[in-house]
Amino acid sequence: KAGVTQTPRYLIKTRGQQVTLSCSPISGHRSVSWYQQTPGQGLQFLFEYFSETQRNKGNFPGRFSGRQFSNSRSEMNVSTLELGDSALYLCASSMGSNNEQFFGPGTRLTVL
Amino acid sequence: DQQVKQNSPSLSVQEGRISILNCDYTNSMFDYFLWYKKYPAEGPTFLISISSIKDKNEDGRFTVFLNKSAKHLSLHIVPSQPGDSAVYFCAARGYSGTYKYIFGTGTRLKVLA
Numbered sequence: 001k002a003g004v005t006q007t008p009r010y011l012i013k014t015r016g017q018q019v020t021l022s023c024s025p026i027s028g029h030r031s032v033s034w035y036q037q038t039p040g041q042g043l044q045f046l047f048e049y050f051s052e053t054q055r056n057k058g059n060f061p062g063r064f065s066g067r068q069f070s071n072s073r074s075e076m077n078v079s080t081l082e083l084g085d086s087a088l089y090l091c092a093s094s095m096g097s098n099n100e101q102f103f104g105p106g107t108r109l110t111v112l
Numbered sequence: 113d114q115q116v117k118q119n120s121p122s123l124s125v126q127e128g129r130i131s132i133l134n135c136d137y138t139n140s141m142f143d144y145f146l147w148y149k150k151y152p153a154e155g156p157t158f159l160i161s162i163s164s165i166k167d168k169n170e171d172g173r174f175t176v177f178l179n180k181s182a183k184h185l186s187l188h189i190v191p192s193q194p195g196d197s198a199v200y201f202c203a204a205r206g207y208s209g210t211y212k213y214i215f216g217t218g219t220r221l222k223v224l225a
Contacts, residue, residue: 004155035215042118042217043156043201048210055210090155098211100146103155 002027004093004104012110018079021107025072025093031055032074033101034066037088049074050096078109086111115139116204118216126224131189133219135202138183142204142214147176147187150199150218159200160187192223
């Protein structure tokens with residue numbers, strides 16, 4: 001069974017730009033969660049999608065948004081990028097939100 | 113407000129000895145706890161978990177202990193191996209309409225050969 005895939009793996013953007021990250025969950029998984037990892041902050045929860053609906057949201061500004069498609073693939077968008085948005089963005093999929101999560105390798109975003 | 117804390121950012125242990133990674137939490141309603149291991153350039157991988165109704169769970173060299181009264185859990189690795197060198201995250205599951213996982217800040221374990 002293929003694992004969680006994330007594209008792109010690395011991304012460099014400048015302040016003010018916007019970015020879209022993509023996540024393909026494990027086949028059959030309907031829940032996709034997004035996390036931001038920065039040094040010293042651990043994994044900060046962004047949001048969770050289940051069957052194309054956002055079910056849970058963390059404490060991030062509205063510049064961070066996401067969506068999920070009917071095939072469970074998910075995208076995350078960050079608009080008006082700031083230097084502090086530089087981080088590793090991880091996507092995790094699971095059968096449901098009360099099941100074990102499987103993580104993708106992440107997208108390393110650098111904002112210059 | 114960090115509900116799940118890993119107060120040791122790093123830990124070094126000799127190969128063959130025991131590694132003990134600690135995690136504290138503040139919310140007594142968390143019902144499930146997990147440990148993940150993360151290597152550089154890879155996503156976290158699930159290691160071991162424990163339900164709040166248990167106080168110990170063992171899987172090979174890995175044992176997780178839960179002390180609910182102290183709101184503390186620990187991961188023991190015995191014996192430690194160089195391949196265990198990684199960042200370890202503890203996570204707690206809470207419920208507020210839906211389940212949500214809260215992660216700690218991670219502890220970088222270095223096992224010295």
